Amino acid sequence: MAKHAELYRMHTQYHICPYGLKSRALLRRENFEIDDHLLTTREQTEKFKSEYDVETTPQTFINGERVGGYSELKAYFGKTKEKESDTSYRPVIAIFSMAFLMAVALLARPVMEPGLLLLVELFVALSMCALAIQKLKDPEGFSFQFITYDLLGMRYPRYAYAYAFLEAFAGIGMLAMLPAWLVSPPAAFIGVVGAVSVFKAVYIDKRELKCACVGGDSNVPLGVISLTENLMMVAMAIWVWFR
Known part of the structure; x- marks a missing residue:
């Protein structure tokens, strides 16, 4: 018998x-068939909350019983973590790990004659590494902003975590001059998907969002900065492939 759930969420x-x-x-990972009810206006959302006497959305119902929001749903499936400490070494680990990998990459890189092309290549690669650090310092916070506009992230939220590591890998790979077949595909993929997503959200849907490109606690508006970041990755992927 198929497992069935009803989800009410703001969209x-x-x-x-x-x-x-x-x-x-x-719910999809738990193999549930979902009736996905979109609350498309603020009035509709407030009416739903009043009707079911809840303070927040989303709300999930399984077998006619209300489970609750996202945290309660994780607890329902036994996926809750122990209470996290107010302190964390994750940002420090992200910074020093990336700094070490960047140093190794630069040492492994063949010596090249200084010039404008080399300057641009190093600038883009180092920028990608720096932006990846911002995301890796708080992957969870980054993911909550990222999935609200990235087309692939909306469908597969775990892609947000992969994005940060793929950006870091591409940046390190460009610094170390790893083979093009290894570096260009991931850089081009996340760059194209990201650019299309930002363009749609900002210039077609006219949504006012915060940019996740510099981490989850960013107040930078989504727009030119994030679009430029993604286009830089695409351009560098093409350059690495054909150089």
């Missing part, structure tokens, strides 16, 4: 709830 023209996207992805 308006200007706001897509990241907790709703993560709830949907979790």
Whole structure:
């Protein structure tokens, strides 16, 4: 017998709830058939909360019983973690790990004659590494902003975590001058998907969002900065492939 769930989540023209996207992805991983009810206006959302006497959305119902929001849904499936400490070494680990890998990459890199092309290549590669560090310092915070506009992240929220590591790998690979077949495909893939996603969200859907490109705690508006980041990756992927 197929497992069935009903999910109510906010999805308006200007706001897509990241907790709703993560709830949907979790239900799919647990092989549930989902009736995905979109609350497309603020009024509709408030009416739903009043009707079911809840304070937040999303809300998931399984077998007619209300489970709750994303945190309660994780607990329902036994996926809760022990309470995290107020302190964390993750940012320090991310910074020093990337710094070490960048140093190794530069040492392994063949000596090249200084010039404008070399300057541009190093600038883009180092920028990618720096942006990856910002994301890896707080992958969870990054993912909650990222999946609200990235087209692939909306469907597969775990892609947000992969994105940060792929960007780091591409940046390190470019610094070390690893083979093009190893570096160009991931850089081109995340760059193209990212550029299309940003362009759609900002210039077609006219949504006002915060950019996740410099981490989850960023107040940078989504737009030119994130679009430039992704286009730089695409351009560098093409350059690495044909140089």
